Amino acid sequence: MKEIIRHITTQKDARQQRLKGLSGLLGLFSLLGLFSLASCTSGELEVEPPGGEKTVLQSLMTRSGETENRVGEIRMIVFDKLGKCHVNTTTPKDGMTFVEQVPTGLLDVYFIANEQGNWKLEEVTSPTILKEKVLSHTAYPVVDDNNLIPMFGFVKDVNAVSGDTARIEGEDGKILERLYAKVTLDISCTFADIANTKINLDKVLVRSMPAASYLGGLSYTGSNFFDGADVTPSLSLHGYSPTATGFAANGITFYIPEYLISDKTKYTYLEIHASQADNTLNKRVYTLAIGNSIETLSVDEMKGSSATLADLTISRNTHYTFEVAIKGFTQDESLTVNAKVVTWEGVNIDTGYPTY
Numbered sequence: 001m002k003e004i005i006r007h008i009t010t011q012k013d014a015r016q017q018r019l020k021g022l023s024g025l026l027g028l029f030s031l032l033g034l035f036s037l038a039s040c041t042s043g044e045l046e047v048e049p050p051g052g053e054k055t056v057l058q059s060l061m062t063r064s065g066e067t068e069n070r071v072g073e074i075r076m077i078v079f080d081k082l083g084k085c086h087v088n089t090t091t092p093k094d095g096m097t098f099v100e101q102v103p104t105g106l107l108d109v110y111f112i113a114n115e116q117g118n119w120k121l122e123e124v125t126s127p128t129i130l131k132e133k134v135l136s137h138t139a140y141p142v143v144d145d146n147n148l149i150p151m152f153g154f155v156k157d158v159n160a161v162s163g164d165t166a167r168i169e170g171e172d173g174k175i176l177e178r179l180y181a182k183v184t185l186d187i188s189c190t191f192a193d194i195a196n197t198k199i200n201l202d203k204v205l206v207r208s209m210p211a212a213s214y215l216g217g218l219s220y221t222g223s224n225f226f227d228g229a230d231v232t233p234s235l236s237l238h239g240y241s242p243t244a245t246g247f248a249a250n251g252i253t254f255y256i257p258e259y260l261i262s263d264k265t266k267y268t269y270l271e272i273h274a275s276q277a278d279n280t281l282n283k284r285v286y287t288l289a290i291g292n293s294i295e296t297l298s299v300d301e302m303k304g305s306s307a308t309l310a311d312l313t314i315s316r317n318t319h320y321t322f323e324v325a326i327k328g329f330t331q332d333e334s335l336t337v338n339a340k341v342v343t344w345e346g347v348n349i350d351t352g353y354p355t356y
Contacts, residue, residue: 068178069345071113072148075121076100079108081157083126107158112215113151113176119215131216137209140228141180141255149255151176152215152316177317179213180255182344183290184319185270188248189326197329198277199284200242203230204252206290208268210259217316219260228254242277256290259314267291267303267312270322274329284329290320294339319344 076098078087086107087100110130115121119133135150143149153175183206191198211224233240233249240249259268269289276282288294289302293311301307314320321340328334 067143067145068149068182070145070148071151071176073114075112075115077110077112077121077124077130078102079110079127081106081108083128085125088122088124102160104160104162107160108154108156109158110154111152111176114148115150131214131218133215135179135213135215135257137211137213137257138226140206141257143180143255149178149180150215151178153177178344179215179258179316181258181314181316182319183254183256183270184321185252185272185324186248186250186322187252187272187324187326188246189274190246192245193325193327194329194334198242198244199274199326199329200277200280201233201240201247201249202273202275202283203232204270204272205230206254206256206268207271208266209257210268213257213259213316217258217260219262221262225266228256256314258316261291261309261312261314264305264307264309264312267307268314269303272324274326276329284334286324286326286335288322288324288335288337288339290314292318292341294320294322295341299335299337317344318342 073090074092075090076087077085078100079085080103086102089098089100092098108127110127112121116135121130121133124130141147141149155175185204187201187204189199189201206228208225209228210220210222211226212220212222231252231254233252235241238249238252240247256268261267267289268291269287272286272288274284274286287303288299289307289312291302291307291312291314293307294302297307297311302311319342321342323338325336326334327336
């Protein structure tokens with residue numbers, strides 16, 4: 001598992017006493033937005049914060065875990081409350097722990113794991129620029145050892161107090177969120193339930209996915225959508241092996257973009273294709289809308305006019321599971337669906353960290 005620990009220690013610079021006489025002038029500089037003379041750097045600050053106070057920010061990470069959880073590289077970006085960038089680095093001390101000087105006061109600390117090169121995050125100078133970075137999609141996101149899932153997390157209003165110590169931890173020890181959603185389908189059919197008609201499960205795919213999503217979780221207002229490639233259930237991957245009495249296929253999995261929907265008619269949906277075993281021209285297509293209310297709304301309600309944008313939104317780091325039984329091959333009401341929406345198992349934060 002990939003883990004992150006933020007540990008903040010603070011210290012006062014010895015020159016603080018020599019700068020007391022300048023406090024009034026520095027207050028004026030603060031009002032003018034010149035409180036910090038440091039630029040966003042990839043490592044140590046170039047200029048110390050006025051007043052001589054500084055903070056050492058520490059963050060521990062490890063690099064083990066399953067492919068879905070793995071952190072190959074992580075970036076830490078720190079902004080003050082005026083939106084000025086003070087740290088932007090992917091270089092942790094000894095390969096494990098970030099140790100960076102930042103100004104005291106309230107800070108916002110961002111972590112981006114497995115970033116995409118075209119984001120050019122090393123050039124980021126504001127939170128707005130960071131959050132508007134785009135993930136472009138034309139096919140299912142690939143997730144393997146060479147294509148780790150991009151992740152994003154932040155801690156707001158970190159109070160870096162001179163002479164004090166604070167530790168930043170995410171809720172339940174988790175802070176990084178994957179920027180994709182996960183969809184899993186388990187599907188079965190007992191032929192006795194459909195008048196002993198023998199059918200085959202031909203393919204499954206996800207349709208109408210947005211062509212873009214955003215690092216900061218912004219609504220998609222574009223007009224470009226794409227369909228995923230067909231997935232053919234197999235014995236080796238899904239245990240699919242039809243018998244004389246029925247079939248089952250489990251763990252048909254898709255990684256799909258986050259989708260903060262802005263047009264209810266453009267919802268993303270799962271499409272299931274089946275055909276009659278002895279007459280393959282006799283086909284049936286079943287559809288299941290994907291969204292945050294699949295657990296509480298029926299199949300028809302999710303696709304109907306009463307569904308809201310919130311119902312049809314697909315959130316990052318969320319796992320949508322469908323357990324489906326085919327109960328009819330010719331009639332309209334032909335599926336029994338047990339659907340759940342769960343938080344995708346998070347990336348934990350370690351509880352131990354070095355002291356510098």
